[in-house]
Amino acid sequence: MAGRRRWSTEEILDAAAELLRTSDADSFSVRKLAAVLGTDSSSLYRHFRSKTELLRAVADRILLEAMDGYRPEGDWKQRITALALNLREAFGRHPQLAATWGRYASSGTGSRLLMEEVLQALRSSGLPDDEIPTRYHRIAVLIAALIASEAGISTVTPEEYEQGMELFRVAVLGADPDRFPALARFGRDIHPLGADRPAAFEELLAAHLDRIEAALPPA
């Protein structure tokens, strides 16, 4: 990678995406990116005003990547679910970008493609036009929140995760049965927040879409 002198904005974004994919936890930095490119971090500031702007640009690219493998199939619920799973997978490979996506309103072509597909799916559902913007927003909030939350968990180091699990076990199993009767009864079977995420994602989304469907006006 090193040895060249000049890098285009596109090449920088490529390298950043690659570094974000391979670097674990929160270890991505402007300086490391510059090192990979064989240049000084200060030269990247000609292409981006800040690290945030750089991350936002890479997040757009991930969105595009997620949309790339998408072909509309099935009914509106299946289409939205497929989109959501594509996003989950793409941001699963770039956990640090999921937070960026959720934090900053996205833009760019990937974002447009995504919005278009979800809106078309909703339109084909039979939902009245005036309800579409709000329904769209709620679906977007749900998906972004779940993806960002899952990605956040995946940036926890194994040691920290195990430490947290141990604390959870103590909290649940060590609870006084007189003060916490329900916890004593059910605690053993409860997953901590970080566990069972894929199933929770699919169920929460499916439940929400089913509920929209149930409230549709008769065809």
Add this chain to the structure above:
Amino acid sequence: MAGRRRWSTEEILDAAAELLRTSDADSFSVRKLAAVLGTDSSSLYRHFRSKTELLRAVADRILLEAMDGYRPEGDWKQRITALALNLREAFGRHPQLAATWGRYASSGTGSRLLMEEVLQALRSSGLPDDEIPTRYHRIAVLIAALIASEAGISTVTPEEYEQGMELFRVAVLGADPDRFPALARFGRDIHPLGADRPAAFEELLAAHLDRIEAALPPA
């Protein structure tokens, strides 16, 4: 605050909670906390193995604070909703801790109280015992994801937020109507992810709880 020589773990947690409340964005640091206490950052490492452990302990305290103002009232859905809104408010005052809460399985008394109340509410709903752990988990994932996501947005600086809004506007209004017909049709009425959050939170939660209720076995 300064001038004293020795600080108990509890006093450190108090000061940390206060600093997290007043410091904006991601500006909390171990060094700043030490400065507030008039001591050196290294001395805090006798009380906590890492910054993460410190944040986790403060998050537990926030949970306790949220549970403090809670009195069970109404049916099971109202009780869970009241708990969720309490949490949302408490972490709204400490946005940086919402991420910690969502990332690490929580423990401590606050966490136990919260779990107990949600479990009791679910039990009183008429849900079969063997479904309670999974229902509990999905509700917890949903609430934690929404709160962390909302808190993440609130750590964006006003300039960055405005920048993001502008990009969103361009993405939506500048879309080619031939390639993005649905976007051209509905874009004007769509809120960006960061907007309309309180309503989205309440609706998504209410929708999920309604759906659990609809699937309850007949009384």
Add this chain to the structure above:
DNA sequence: ACCTGAACACCGTTCAAGT
């Protein structure tokens, strides 16, 4: 026994000086 200071290995960002 406890705390302090200094140090290590990092950050994001700016800007004068070089080519």
Add this chain to the structure above:
DNA sequence: ACCTGAACACCGTTCAAGT
């Protein structure tokens, strides 16, 4: 016109040396 190097103002964490 573009890049580099050095600098600024920070980080989390460790550990020998002090009291």
